[in-house]
Amino acid sequence: MKSLRILSPEDPAMTKQIVNTTKLKTWRRVYFLIFVAGAVALLLSGAAMSKFFTLKSFLGNESFYSSFNSGNQNEVIKTVRTVIQKIQEELENLRTTELDPTTSASVFKQGAFLADVLGLLESAVASHDEGKNRQTSNFDVHPLFKEKKRSDDEPADYFLREEIRKYVKIKPNRLGKQNFMGANATFTSIGHACFAMKEELEEYMDYDVGEICNDDWKLAQRLMVHGCDPLPRRRCFSRAPKLYSQPFPINESMWKLPDDRNVRWSQYRCKNFKCLANTTTTSKGFFKCSDCFNLTHHEMPRWVRLDGDSNQTSDFLITDVLGIKPGEIRIGLDFSVGTGTFAARMREFNVTIVSATINFGAPFSEMIALRGLVPLYLTINQRLPFFDNTIDLIHTTRFLDGWIDFVLLDFILYDWDRVLRPGGLLWIDSFFCLKEDLYDYLQAFEMLRYKKHKWVVVPKLDKDDREMFFSAVLEKPPRPFR
Numbered sequence: 154m155k156s157l158r159i160l161s162p163e164d165p166a167m168t169k170q171i172v173n174t175t176k177l178k179t180w181r182r183v184y185f186l187i188f189v190a191g192a193v194a195l196l197l198s199g200a201a202m203s204k205f206f207t208l209k210s211f212l213g214n215e216s217f218y219s220s221f222n223s224g225n226q227n228e229v230i231k232t233v234r235t236v237i238q239k240i241q242e243e244l245e246n247l248r249t250t251e252l253d254p255t256t257s258a259s260v261f262k263q264g265a266f267l268a269d270v271l272g273l274l275e276s277a278v279a280s281h282d283e284g285k286n287r288q289t290s291n292f293d294v295h296p297l298f299k300e301k302k303r304s305d306d307e308p309a310d311y312f313l314r315e316e317i318r319k320y321v322k323i324k325p326n327r328l329g330k331q332n333f334m335g336a337n338a339t340f341t342s343i344g345h346a347c348f349a350m351k352e353e354l355e356e357y358m359d360y361d362v363g364e365i366c367n368d369d370w371k372l373a374q375r376l377m378v379h380g381c382d383p384l385p386r387r388r389c390f391s392r393a394p395k396l397y398s399q400p401f402p403i404n405e406s407m408w409k410l411p412d413d414r415n416v417r418w419s420q421y422r423c424k425n426f427k428c429l430a431n432t433t434t435t436s437k438g439f440f441k442c443s444d445c446f447n448l449t450h451h452e453m454p455r456w457v458r459l460d461g462d463s464n465q466t467s468d469f470l471i472t473d474v475l476g477i478k479p480g481e482i483r484i485g486l487d488f489s490v491g492t493g494t495f496a497a498r499m500r501e502f503n504v505t506i507v508s509a510t511i512n513f514g515a516p517f518s519e520m521i522a523l524r525g526l527v528p529l530y531l532t533i534n535q536r537l538p539f540f541d542n543t544i545d546l547i548h549t550t551r552f553l554d555g556w557i558d559f560v561l562l563d564f565i566l567y568d569w570d571r572v573l574r575p576g577g578l579l580w581i582d583s584f585f586c587l588k589e590d591l592y593d594y595l596q597a598f599e600m601l602r603y604k605k606h607k608w609v610v611v612p613k614l615d616k617d618d619r620e621m622f623f624s625a626v627l628e629k630p631p632r633p634f635r
């Protein structure tokens with residue numbers, strides 16, 4: 154490629170070109186012929202090669218290169234070499250006419266094109282020879298195919314920003330050893346929906362390595378909620394509150410609004426916890442559980458006291474639920490919208506709960522953490538980060554509601570079933586939906602075939618009577634002999 158020096162069309166020699174039409178026509182024909190011949194040769198060699206590459210090998214079979222080496226690839230390489238030679242001859246011809254001021258711009262264009270093709274073919278042959286020299290390395294993929302594969306397969310090449318490309322690349326372990334996870338490399342991944350949000354992701358990855366990140370957790374959360382989950386890690390320092398004061402000691406932190414200085418408020422509508430807790434604040438930036446920052450009045454009684462008619466409520470008491478399995482419930486997950494009060498209460502019963510949440514318009518994660526509880530920053534898109542049959546209890550409230558797709562609900566429930574241990578409890582707390590949808594939703598929960606310890610359906614009284622509450626405590630059965 155570099156050996157070819159063709160005048161660019163902008164060259165002064167070109168500006169005053171005298172167009173000799175007959176000559177131009179001849180040239181056009183010649184280059185057309187060259188192009189066709191080249192294309193045919195490429196096609197032939199491509200077809201010959203494709204004999205050796207099944208779809209399977211294309212999709213990453215490691216013995217790819219070795220099968221390539223063992224076949225009739227010498228023949229293929231011979232063809233490629235012939236094509237290279239022919240293109241070189243034509244380019245040589247071109248070079249001799251280079252100085253002729255009457256040649257047109259299209260000649261230069263075609264010359265450049267041919268030089269490109271030549272470069273590709275040469276690098277193909279070069280790396281073939283290289284591969285031959287070190288037969289042991291059968292991870293190598295022929296560059297011709299690499300080019301093709303990359304263009305539609307490799308996520309790294311889809312993105313322009315260097316940080317994403319670096320992130321997505323497979324990272325072999327140093328020292329050539331397996332790591333403790335039994336892998337020879339690290340396969341850092343991003344969700345495929347990241348590809349549909351290319352602009353946002355590139356904006357997210359637009360930072361200076363080692364510097365302070367942009368104040369963009371909201372963009373990050375947007376990406377996650379829309380399926381770009383897991384997000385890539387970044388090599389910049391996340392922004393912190395300007396004056397972080399030490400959190401309250403654990404014997405005080407549970408039921409006290411945290412220090413406002415320990416949260417970055419810039420992306421929230423409310424600018425302090427008082428605003429979030431105040432029942433008269435009209436728009437706090439979020440709607441579900443609008444009172445759940447009011448610890449003293451709204452949160453205190455939850456799950457420990459029942460107000461009103463116990464036959465008309467979908468709330469259960471923690472003591473009743475734990476009473477089903479005295480002493481057996483020790484660890485659990487709360488998949489809810491809230492400030493961690495369930496975990497705070499369960500802590501008093503010596504049960505450790507992690508609270509899965511994201512920051513829907515308010516600092517839920519910060520609040521939970523400042524109370525001294527574990528916030529698990531998790532969207533609904535993800536498989537739960539727990540191993541099968543490990544968790545004693547899953548509690549959920551104000552999260553799965555009548556908005557959720559039936560099939561999605563199925564996937565979520567099966568995933569919860571996966572992580573619950575046999576004998577573990579699933580506490581569906583005040584699930585609500587339209588009356589007409591209730592039957593279908595109940596079917597989804599029935600599908601689990603869990604033992605029903607509690608199961609209530611009551612009307613939801615606030616919204617013109619069109620909705621119902623459903624609550625249940627269900628026990629995952631052992632599944633022996635399977």
Ligand SMILES: *[C@@H]1O[C@H](CO)[C@@H](O)[C@H](O)[C@H]1NC(C)=O
Nearest residue numbers: 209210213214215216217220
């Ligand atoms: C690749 O293919 C060969 C034979 O076709 C097979 O034995 C081998 O297991 C495959 N390797 C992978 C990683 O699929």
Ligand SMILES: *[C@@H]1O[C@H](CO)[C@@H](O)[C@H](O)[C@H]1NC(C)=O
Nearest residue numbers: 215329330331335336337338
């Ligand atoms: C990892 O490397 C070792 C030795 O280098 C090799 O034997 C093993 O097959 C490799 N495993 C994988 C999954 O590639």
Ligand SMILES: *[C@@H]1O[C@H](CO)[C@@H](O)[C@H](O)[C@H]1NC(C)=O
Nearest residue numbers: 401402403404405406407409
């Ligand atoms: C919390 O504990 C600390 C020491 O452990 C004690 O000094 C403080 O008085 C306690 N606070 C309350 C509200 O009990």
Ligand SMILES: *[C@@H]1O[C@H](CO)[C@@H](O)[C@H](O)[C@H]1NC(C)=O
Nearest residue numbers: 427428430431432433434435
């Ligand atoms: C709640 O907000 C209202 C109006 O914004 C204010 O008058 C009131 O004092 C606030 N209440 C508390 C407890 O901060």
Ligand SMILES: *[C@@H]1O[C@H](CO)[C@@H](O)[C@H](O)[C@H]1NC(C)=O
Nearest residue numbers: 427430431432447449450451
């Ligand atoms: C919590 O709600 C109660 C009554 O709804 C209200 O009197 C109290 O001021 C609220 N707490 C805060 C911190 O705003």
Ligand SMILES: *[C@@H]1O[C@H](CO)[C@@H](O)[C@H](O)[C@H]1NC(C)=O
Nearest residue numbers: 459460461462463464465466
């Ligand atoms: C609740 O229902 C039970 C039986 O269904 C009944 O015995 C009890 O009196 C009811 N309680 C109230 C407060 O209505």
Ligand SMILES: *[C@@H]1O[C@H](CO)[C@@H](O)[C@H](O)[C@H]1NC(C)=O
Nearest residue numbers: 475480499500501502503504
């Ligand atoms: C929790 O554990 C502590 C210490 O082991 C114990 O004193 C307390 O009674 C337990 N609380 C409950 C509700 O079991």
